[in-house]
Amino acid sequence: MKLSEAKQQFISSWGAFGTQWGINRTMAQIHALLLVSPDPITQDDIMEQLSISRGNVNMNIRDLISWSLVERIIVSGERREYFSAEKDIWKVATQIIKERKKRELDPMLKLLSQLENVDGDKKDKETKQFVDMIASIKKLGLSADKMLDVTIKAEENWFTGSILKMFK
Amino acid sequence: MKLSEAKQQFISSWGAFGTQWGINRTMAQIHALLLVSPDPITQDDIMEQLSISRGNVNMNIRDLISWSLVERIIVSGERREYFSAEKDIWKVATQIIKERKKRELDPMLKLLSQLENVDGDKKDKETKQFVDMIASIKKLGLSADKMLDVTIKAEENWFTGSILKMFK
């Protein structure tokens, strides 16, 4: 397979993939393009390679930056901005986990804690089922939270790092 | 907080939550409703409680069944079908992990393996970056795959079960 063809397929599949995970297709494609670009590239490069508008590139790049997956590069003597993606894929995964945890898991746990305080008799079947279900979802959420923390810290910590190696 | 109010909020938040994860809002809401319903309920119950059409309920229930999260219950002497969700939340999580792994991670790994065979000189910077990136994403994917397998099997296996307890 030729490089250009493979690159194209990687970008397009990565976009389709992102969609399934609630990530904007274009954002995923821009990220894919930056991941396989050895050097920083400009908005115009992205517009051209993905055939999308300037505004679209701009908004999605901003989003990627807010996820700390992409950074702006200033080349001295150059007026235009360049962009570059974090290339260490483990760092990328860690960063995504961190962000999703913060943006989604944490608010969910907060909600569940509120819902635990429902009035009423636990003898009532409906009430009992609700209270028990909220409690077990919360428990699962807390476990996931801790497990993800361990994953994030795995590189920094010898012991958990060694444990995680068993999974490899 | 009153039960009805709490239930309503749980269902609506669960739906919003699902959306962020690429899950149809209504499907998530139906699942939430079934999770907090102690007894099996009918299509009409769901239509009424969530104010949605019959067709919508039918399609999303089918989907939930295909994920093995919900089952059809035949009540003898009753003509209508009842539905009930798996209530063991650990099993629910396991099932979702299994399915997403099968539907998403496996195809992605397959794609990456294909893309590894790109022609061209590894001395070329573009080619090298592409090949290296595909290889490291694949490696990450394989690790995630194994880690998820361990998570799925954790209940069945004393040793890994004990290890996972450390994360709780």
Add this chain to the structure above:
DNA sequence: CTGAACTTTCAAAATATATTGAAAAAATAA
């Protein structure tokens, strides 16, 4: 069989999400 009760399908409509592109804003050069 027949017809009532219930389920499924799917084209059309509604809704939600993403994209464009041109105008405004910002940055820098001259």
Add this chain to the structure above:
DNA sequence: TTATTTTTTCAATATATTTTGAAAGTTCAG
């Protein structure tokens, strides 16, 4: 300063996804 280049914004438009509801299909009691 003013002109020029580049970035950002956002209303309008386009696209994708979800939902409806009525018709077709199925099941089963009588």
